[in-house]
Amino acid sequence: MKLRNIIDPRSLSGTGFLSILVTILIITPTIGSFWIFTEYHKQKENLVKIREHYMDIYKTRLQDDISNTVNFINYKKSSADERVKAIIEEKVRNAHSLAAHIYNTDKHRLPEAILRSRIIETLRTVKWDDGNGYYFILDQNGVMVLHADTPELEGQDMTGTKDVDGQFMIRDILSLARDKGSGFYRYLWSKPGSKGTGHVKITYVKNFETFNWIICAGFYVKDMEKKIKDEILDQISQSAADKDRYTFILGKDGFCLSHPSARYLKKNVIQTTPPDIGKLYKELIDLSIKNGMNYVEYPVEKPSTGLIAPKLTYMVFLRDFEWIIGTGVYLDDIEQIIETEKESFNNELRRNILIISWFSFLLIILSLTLGFVITNRLYQGMNLFTDFFKKAATSDIKINETRLIFNEFKLLGRLANQMVEDRVSKEEALRRAMLETVNIQNMLKNITDSMPSALIAIDQNMKIIQWNKKIEKTTGITARVAEGRLLTDLLPFTPKETEVIEKTFRDGIPYTQARVLETKEKEKRYEDITVYPLVTHRVKGAVIRIDDTTEKVRIEEMMIQSEKMMSVGGLAAGMAHEINNPLSGIIGNADVLRNRVLSDLSANMTAAEEIGVDFAQIKKYAEKRGLPTILENIRQAANRAAVIVSDMLSFSRMSSSSFSSFNIAELLDKTIELASTGYDLKKKFDFKTIKLTRLYDADMPPVMCDGRKLQQVFLNILSNGAQAMGETEALRVPEFTLKISCDRARAIIHIEDNGPGIPESIRKRIFEPFFTTKGVGVGTGLGLSVSYFIITNHHKGTLEVESKPGKGTAFIIRIPVNPA
Numbered sequence: 001m002k003l004r005n006i007i008d009p010r011s012l013s014g015t016g017f018l019s020i021l022v023t024i025l026i027i028t029p030t031i032g033s034f035w036i037f038t039e040y041h042k043q044k045e046n047l048v049k050i051r052e053h054y055m056d057i058y059k060t061r062l063q064d065d066i067s068n069t070v071n072f073i074n075y076k077k078s079s080a081d082e083r084v085k086a087i088i089e090e091k092v093r094n095a096h097s098l099a100a101h102i103y104n105t106d107k108h109r110l111p112e113a114i115l116r117s118r119i120i121e122t123l124r125t126v127k128w129d130d131g132n133g134y135y136f137i138l139d140q141n142g143v144m145v146l147h148a149d150t151p152e153l154e155g156q157d158m159t160g161t162k163d164v165d166g167q168f169m170i171r172d173i174l175s176l177a178r179d180k181g182s183g184f185y186r187y188l189w190s191k192p193g194s195k196g197t198g199h200v201k202i203t204y205v206k207n208f209e210t211f212n213w214i215i216c217a218g219f220y221v222k223d224m225e226k227k228i229k230d231e232i233l234d235q236i237s238q239s240a241a242d243k244d245r246y247t248f249i250l251g252k253d254g255f256c257l258s259h260p261s262a263r264y265l266k267k268n269v270i271q272t273t274p275p276d277i278g279k280l281y282k283e284l285i286d287l288s289i290k291n292g293m294n295y296v297e298y299p300v301e302k303p304s305t306g307l308i309a310p311k312l313t314y315m316v317f318l319r320d321f322e323w324i325i326g327t328g329v330y331l332d333d334i335e336q337i338i339e340t341e342k343e344s345f346n347n348e349l350r351r352n353i354l355i356i357s358w359f360s361f362l363l364i365i366l367s368l369t370l371g372f373v374i375t376n377r378l379y380q381g382m383n384l385f386t387d388f389f390k391k392a393a394t395s396d397i398k399i400n401e402t403r404l405i406f407n408e409f410k411l412l413g414r415l416a417n418q419m420v421e422d423r424v425s426k427e428e429a430l431r432r433a434m435l436e437t438v439n440i441q442n443m444l445k446n447i448t449d450s451m452p453s454a455l456i457a458i459d460q461n462m463k464i465i466q467w468n469k470k471i472e473k474t475t476g477i478t479a480r481v482a483e484g485r486l487l488t489d490l491l492p493f494t495p496k497e498t499e500v501i502e503k504t505f506r507d508g509i510p511y512t513q514a515r516v517l518e519t520k521e522k523e524k525r526y527e528d529i530t531v532y533p534l535v536t537h538r539v540k541g542a543v544i545r546i547d548d549t550t551e552k553v554r555i556e557e558m559m560i561q562s563e564k565m566m567s568v569g570g571l572a573a574g575m576a577h578e579i580n581n582p583l584s585g586i587i588g589n590a591d592v593l594r595n596r597v598l599s600d601l602s603a604n605m606t607a608a609e610e611i612g613v614d615f616a617q618i619k620k621y622a623e624k625r626g627l628p629t630i631l632e633n634i635r636q637a638a639n640r641a642a643v644i645v646s647d648m649l650s651f652s653r654m655s656s657s658s659f660s661s662f663n664i665a666e667l668l669d670k671t672i673e674l675a676s677t678g679y680d681l682k683k684k685f686d687f688k689t690i691k692l693t694r695l696y697d698a699d700m701p702p703v704m705c706d707g708r709k710l711q712q713v714f715l716n717i718l719s720n721g722a723q724a725m726g727e728t729e730a731l732r733v734p735e736f737t738l739k740i741s742c743d744r745a746r747a748i749i750h751i752e753d754n755g756p757g758i759p760e761s762i763r764k765r766i767f768e769p770f771f772t773t774k775g776v777g778v779g780t781g782l783g784l785s786v787s788y789f790i791i792t793n794h795h796k797g798t799l800e801v802e803s804k805p806g807k808g809t810a811f812i813i814r815i816p817v818n819p820a
């Protein structure tokens with residue numbers, strides 16, 4: 001560009017150039033001289049005060065840092081109660097909803113007692129917080145209906161229970177539930193695994209009006225405070241600005257809870273550092289505890305340089321947590337700043353003097369340069385717009401308005417940037433919509449993964465489109481592997497189950513196949529398979545829900561059996577009392593008849609002489625006619641009837657015995673000795689020829705039980721097994737396998753034979769009273785029924801039978817070690 005254009009007042013460049021030139025010629029010498037003189041004296045004063053100034057700044061900064069940390073800790077601590085309340089309220093409301101769901105689902109088809117039991121057993125299994133959180137249920141009279149952690153309390157009146165302060169806590173809970181329906185109750189209670197009894201516990205209670213229950217759940221505030229402490233330490237450990245500026249936390253004993261350096265973290269700084277440093281830390285901690293806060297200067301190694309440098313540390317004692325919180329700054333930075341300020345001032349002063357001295361000479365050069373600069377800025381402005389329009393179509397680039405000098409260019413720049421912002425906002429709206437779609441998909445995935453049922457979504461071609469966590473756990477196949485593959489390639493569905501899926505596709509309504517029998521890990525499991533149609537405007541398919549109903553089926557079978565036993569028990573008791581009287585008459589009169597006809601009693605002979613008959617001839621006649629055999633048959637038949645009556649009475653006399661502590665192994669061995677000499681067993685099979693394999697747990701504890709009745713159960717099972725093996729001609733070596741073990745609070749007795757086994761049709765009825773497969777006169781059909789009643793009603797246990805034809809039969813007895 002030519003020089004005449006630069007000094008032309010009619011051009012933009014000329015106007016700017018002349019204005020700058022005049023201003024510089026007038027103002028610069030005056031201002032420069034005054035500035036140099038003033039700055040020289042001011043700098044001398046500043047250098048004296050600068051250290052104090054920076055010390056004040058650093059102290060204020062340290063106070064602010066510690067204050068922010070303490071405020072953060074207090075905020076987290078204040079949220080403990082609310083977090084506890086939120087957790088237990090959610091748990092109780094979930095339990096209330098679950099109980100209501102169970103009741104509403106089955107209230108028209110199941111008795112109320114079964115519904116109560118089902119709700120109790122369902123909530124018993126629900127625990128959280130590593131097993132420390134659980135439910136308990138009270139009725140309106142204060143009787144414990146459910147206590148998932150201490151089942152021994154169930155059935156007890158808890159209204160006399162007091163907390164640490166002597167308050168009748170159960171009564172207060174009853175009043176709270178009665179007056180408000182629900183609410184929180186706070187009390188002091190002992191905490192398992194912790195010293196002392198003054199641990200704050202908060203319990204949330206809510207009425208379950210259907211059964212007049214109060215559903216409750218509690219949580220220790222101390223547990224939440226521990227979690228909050230861990231969160232605080234984790235947050236502080238991640239907040240270090242750099243190596244030289246950080247916050248640390250010590251305990252009263254010098255144990256380092258938070259520090260960015262592994263050299264100190266989780267170590268006692270008093271004990272693990274050199275003696276002089278450890279002594280210094282001890283003094284700092286003591287001063288902080290005594291005064292509540294403390295400033296201290298001391299030399300220490302600087303992390304960024306590895307050199308010893310003076311450090312200013314501010315420490316505060318937090319009494320609630322018994323923490324010493326500290327942060328500091330290295331003071332060598334101040335000295336560096338002072339030296340930098342001195343050097344900067346001297347350089348600036350020399351530079352300004354040089355500038356002023358040469359200013360006149362440089363004015364012309366600067367003016368010419370400025371003219372070229374202004375002109376160049378015009379060209380730069382045009383270039384900015386050119387580059388912008390080239391890139392704006394494919395990127396979010398904006399014009400840097402600060403680089404535009406002239407207002408016209410700035411206006412154009414704002415309009416251009418507005419155009420870009422409009423386009424970016426629309427693209428951002430589209431991105432948010434896509435992100436929301438992804439979030440909804442993830443939320444639906446989380447919902448299905450949190451369900452206890454196995455869920456599989458398939459399309460109309462039977463390809464898997466969703467596979468939740470439960471089915472992953474059941475099959476061991478991850479969703480990544482399963483999704484996109486054919487359902488029939490991964491799960492062994494039977495043709496009948498496949499037909500249910502196809503029928504759902506065809507009819508568009510749900511279908512359920514209940515009690516599908518599966519064998520998993522040598523255990524029979526029952527499943528309900530429900531197929532729901534899935535029809536949208538884009539996808540047609542189905543959702544398959546698989547629920548494990550094994551426990552439900554077992555409970556139903558047990559309840560059916562118990563109802564049968566109760567019905568027969570009542571009938572048996574009445575019949576037994578009615579039969580006993582005439583039966584006694586039959587046995588007594590048969591004995592009298594034998595004595596008067598067959599015994600050589602003086603009264604018999606005298607009576608025969610009085611009628612002129614020889615008594616010996618009467619005896620001979622009776623023997624000739626088989627009268628002794630007839631009388632013996634009468635006696636045996638009556639005795640057999642008496643045994644049946646005795647078994648029938650067992651149903652109504654189960655509570656007449658008392659419990660004692662017994663060694664189960666000894667009871668079983670004594671029963672085997674009795675079976676080895678028993679006449680009934682030898683009549684069909686010699687028990688001594690049976691091989692016995694004993695697998696007894698050496699650590700088996702004594703069991704509270706009725707030993708005599710338990711031996712009766714063992715003898716019935718052993719007798720039936722021995723007779724079954726004796727009737728199997730192809731069996732070379734008959735064998736009983738006897739196992740005794742303990743599963744938590746239950747003793748398990750496993751008696752297994754290698755006989756012919758029991759067909760499924762007979763196995764289902766094996767515990768029914770008077771049901772027998774033996775011939776007439778061989779069995780009464782009450783042995784296993786009485787055994788079942790002894791175990792389930794008298795001992796509150798379970799008796800199960802497992803059998804496969806040709807593979808033998810196993811009876812599994814489970815009874816509590818210490819019944820409540």
